[in-house]
Amino acid sequence: MSNMLQFEESVYQLIVETSTNLPGDVRRAVNHGRSLENEATRAGLALSTIARNIQMAEDQISPICQDTGMPTFVVHTPVGINQIELKKSIHAAIQRATKDGKLRPNSVDSLTGENTGNNLGTGTPVIHFEQWEKHVIDMRLILKGGGCENKNIQYSLPTELEGLGRAGRDLDGIRKCILHAIYQAQGQGCSAGFLGIGIGGDRTTGYELAKQQLFRHVDDVNPVPELGRLEQYILEAGNQLGIGTMGFGGEVTLLGCKIGAMNRLPASFFVSVAYNCWAFRRQGIEMDPVSGEIGKWLYPVGTEVPVLEDENGPEDNKSISSDNANEADKQGAREIVLRTPISEEQIRSLRVGDVVVIQGEMHTGRDALHKYLMDHDAPVDLNGAVIYHCGPVMLKDEDGWHVKAAGPTTSIREEPYQGDIIKKFGIRAVIGKGGMGAKTLAALKEHGGVYLNAIGGAAQYYAECFKKVNGVDFMEFGIPEAMWHLEVDGFAAIVTMDSHGDSLHEGVEKASREKLASFKEVVFK
Numbered sequence: 001m002s003n004m005l006q007f008e009e010s011v012y013q014l015i016v017e018t019s020t021n022l023p024g025d026v027r028r029a030v031n032h033g034r035s036l037e038n039e040a041t042r043a044g045l046a047l048s049t050i051a052r053n054i055q056m057a058e059d060q061i062s063p064i065c066q067d068t069g070m071p072t073f074v075v076h077t078p079v080g081i082n083q084i085e086l087k088k089s090i091h092a093a094i095q096r097a098t099k100d101g102k103l104r105p106n107s108v109d110s111l112t113g114e115n116t117g118n119n120l121g122t123g124t125p126v127i128h129f130e131q132w133e134k135h136v137i138d139m140r141l142i143l144k145g146g147g148c149e150n151k152n153i154q155y156s157l158p159t160e161l162e163g164l165g166r167a168g169r170d171l172d173g174i175r176k177c178i179l180h181a182i183y184q185a186q187g188q189g190c191s192a193g194f195l196g197i198g199i200g201g202d203r204t205t206g207y208e209l210a211k212q213q214l215f216r217h218v219d220d221v222n223p224v225p226e227l228g229r230l231e232q233y234i235l236e237a238g239n240q241l242g243i244g245t246m247g248f249g250g251e252v253t254l255l256g257c258k259i260g261a262m263n264r265l266p267a268s269f270f271v272s273v274a275y276n277c278w279a280f281r282r283q284g285i286e287m288d289p290v291s292g293e294i295g296k297w298l299y300p301v302g303t304e305v306p307v308l309e310d311e312n313g314p315e316d317n318k319s320i321s322s323d324n325a326n327e328a329d330k331q332g333a334r335e336i337v338l339r340t341p342i343s344e345e346q347i348r349s350l351r352v353g354d355v356v357v358i359q360g361e362m363h364t365g366r367d368a369l370h371k372y373l374m375d376h377d378a379p380v381d382l383n384g385a386v387i388y389h390c391g392p393v394m395l396k397d398e399d400g401w402h403v404k405a406a407g408p409t410t411s412i413r414e415e416p417y418q419g420d421i422i423k424k425f426g427i428r429a430v431i432g433k434g435g436m437g438a439k440t441l442a443a444l445k446e447h448g449g450v451y452l453n454a455i456g457g458a459a460q461y462y463a464e465c466f467k468k469v470n471g472v473d474f475m476e477f478g479i480p481e482a483m484w485h486l487e488v489d490g491f492a493a494i495v496t497m498d499s500h501g502d503s504l505h506e507g508v509e510k511a512s513r514e515k516l517a518s519f520k521e522v523v524f525k
């Protein structure tokens with residue numbers, strides 16, 4: 001290979017483009033979703049926030065979502081290309097993109113919990129090489145985050161499904177599995193989502209096939225007619241489940257569905273579902289095998305498909321923020337400004353549906369911190385405090401630390417700890433996404449606390465609210481897991497669980513379970 005530096009540069013450009021500029025076909029799907037949702041609803045406002053965030057990420061060349069996922073490359077090379085050298089270029093580019101804040105350090109030792117800090121480590125990044133007889137290198141990259149990855153699911157047919165009954169080894173059984181997959185994800189994988197489905201294979205290749213489907217163009221047509229019909233059906237039926245964007249309820253739960261099939265063993269029949277959030281970051285380049293230069297981009301480049309309808313830019317677009325109290329009013333919701341530390345009285349006055357705007361300090365905390373706080377003291381006073389489930393992208397320069405991307409993470413992972421921690425430290429508000437369960441709801445009621453739902457993936461939109469980094473504890477947990485103390489100005493989120501025992505998530509889940517059961521009858525004979 002003659003020009004290593006050019007190869008590295010091209011891969012770097014691919015990584016930056018993938019992380020910061022949502023591709024055109026994905027944007028079209030988001031725009032279509034927006035057109036189906038009433039703008040004045042919670043889901044409609046969430047979609048507007050998402051659109052605004054996509055634009056901000058493009059403008060600032062910063063990550064669309066703070067979770068830049070598991071970098072997964074699929075590379076086709078002409079016969080004779082040195083794949084070992086190409087791999088080195090990929091590793092160098094990954095390291096550079098991490099240092100520049102285009103990727104969050106995301107590679108964690110599974111035994112020690114240590115973050116390698118540069119996105120390299122055993123099993124990271126994932127690179128699949130394939131040879132072909134063409135004379136160009138085809139390199140595709142997907143950055144799929146952990147929250148939606150956790151919502152992947154694999155079914156082994158025949159099986160019995162909640163609400164849907166028996167799913168047999170046929171197209172109708174497959175149909176039921178996919179609908180169930182959408183239901184079980186609720187809003188936790190940052191709906192509205194995209195599905196890649198693999199039918200057949202073994203447990204490993206079934207999931208691989210599912211992920212391969214995510215490399216198809218959103219608007220392509222399945223070459224297998226019966227799978228094409230199933231894709232169409234799922235898109236329509238999935239949206240009738242009423243889960244909506246971020247699980248707020250609404251018309252748009254699914255933005256795309258791609259299904260592939262491969263052979264299986266006589267004894268096995270797997271349906272593997274890869275759930276991808278709306279922040280569906282995948283791009284590709286065709287590279288010259290000699291010069292390493294980019295020949296063309298393999299998916300429509302985001303910049304060609306606007307996401308904001310008005311010419312005046314993001315500021316004039318509606319979203320969940322302190323400047324759109326009128327929109328909130330249309331839903332009968334109020335907008336309340338809370339300054340930290342927050343009193344019990346203020347919290348008790350809040351109800352599900354209220355929009356809360358936070359001023360003051362908040363503290364990030366996720367998996368490692370919650371586990372730690374169960375049997376240790378906190379490094380700061382958390383009385384009346386706000387905990388933000390967030391693993392930000394942070395960069396340090398001569399002026400100190402800066403927040404580069406900071407959307408919420410999936411809160412349900414903290415369910416085993418949250419209730420106890422709220423009571424132990426006197427926390428008044430927890431911000432995250434996807435909602436929490438019965439134990440947390442009970443603690444919010446007992447102690448006087450609220451759960452605030454922020455818009456998952458809107459990492460640029462929220463990063464702008466953080467005016468100053470007051471400090472950090474537990475850097476040894478790694479950047480995403482550390483406890484960042486952040487000064488915030490106007491962080492807006494919706495009360496989805498209040499101190500009176502009400503939970504929006506409980507309601508949406510129940511309604512969607514009932515809806516799911518209405519799809520029990522055979523559709524594909």
Ligand SMILES: O=C(O)C[C@H](O)C(=O)O
Nearest residue numbers: 067145146147391409410
């Ligand atoms: O790790 C994160 O920042 C978020 C994660 O992708 C999630 O969806 O929970």
Ligand code: SF4
Nearest residue numbers: 065145147190277457
């Ligand atoms: S936070 Fe949401 S948008 Fe970001 S990677 Fe996780 S699931 Fe995707």
